[in-house]
Amino acid sequence: MMWTAAVLLLLLPSLLSYADKENRGNINQSELDNRDFADVPVKDQRPLGEVKGQDSCTIPCDITVKLLRDEKQSICGQLQQSLLAFGRSNRKLMRDVMEAQQRALDILSSQVTELMTKVQTLSLEVQRSNTEMYSMKPVQSHGRDCSDIKDNLVSVVPKIPSGIYIVHPENTDSSFEVFCEMDYMGGGWTVMQRRSDGLTDFKRSWDGYVNGFGHLAGEHWLGLRKVFHIVNQKDTRFQLHIALVSHDDVTSYASYDDFRLDSETQFFSIHLGRYAGSAGDAFRGYNQEQNQDTAPFSASDVDNDGCNPFCSIGNCTVESCSIHHNHTGWWFNQCGLANLNGSPEDTERNQGQRTHIVWDTWRHNGVPYTIKSVTMKIRRIATNN
Ligand SMILES: *[C@@H]1O[C@H](CO)[C@@H](O)[C@H](O)[C@H]1NC(C)=O
Ligand SMILES: *[C@@H]1O[C@H](CO)[C@@H](O)[C@H](O)[C@H]1NC(C)=O
Ligand SMILES: *[C@@H]1O[C@H](CO)[C@@H](O)[C@H](O)[C@H]1NC(C)=O
């Protein structure tokens, strides 16, 4: 209807002032009474002008009431809609927040899972390495012997350092430490004996010479069993090099080109091959009686020497070369001209000369050199097969 729009336009100022008053909060009691008109049914046909003060109005009251009621309903509807929308947006906001939190939680839990997996892997690894440590599995070796280590490393490391390495010779179930000389004469030398300061006692029993003694970085005897494992490898040949230094720092050497030992059941008999060097072939001496090549090893408690039942040395009869040589071990025959393990009887009383290394063919004006230090080392010889 056309006039409803006109009525709305006419009513607009009073509606606005009504809202304004309500907003300000100072509600006039009489106005408050009149405001209830919308809800109560109108009994008398009082003109609108009486209600609205000086504004005279020709629109019938029941229409005005209806209009205002509609207005109120529409405002209430809008309010409801707004509330609903607010609720919806609130819920959406909550949903978004929760979703964001859920995502963060998901990320966190996946990170936790990842960490747990890592911890599990690590603990498994620790367990595995622990069981490996206690199992009989041999330790990781660097090679079969010092020559093998040198051959393996020479293409990788520009300068291989001398020092202690772990070797695992072929056809054995044992790994052990050895000192490798990597800078002497081309390197690749496994040291089987070294004497330098006389602080290590070489007066040892058979067990000592079989298993070895001393400190690998200093004076030591590697041990006949270990040397046997190294030189007994398949398709290998070893060279023995003996380097001597006298008390007045003269050096010399003796070298043997096919060094090997027999097994323990044959008391580690020595086999030397051809001699080369400047110190003389004291291992063989000058005659068959002095020859130690092919002799089994002897110690003070295990006599395998060539004095059987005894031999005459100087003016004395000797039953055991090891005991005659102050309880040291060597490949004695009768007894021979070489004993690189030689020691004085009483080290304490011989502070000036704590070793008694014998290599009788190395002489100066017919007199044997007094030897200060010695090393015995072995190295592979290239074979054609
Ligand atoms: C309330 O309104 C009436 C009439 O509109 C007026 O006469 C009266 O003074 C008002 N009272 C107050 C407290 O505003
Ligand atoms: C061995 O005895 C002879 C005479 O009995 C003596 O002339 C010689 O000097 C002695 N040799 C040693 C090394 O004692
Ligand atoms: C045994 O020791 C003494 C010194 O204690 C020494 O004079 C002697 O030459 C040693 N014997 C051997 C064979 O080395």
Ligand SMILES: [Ca+2]
């Ligand atoms: Ca004997």
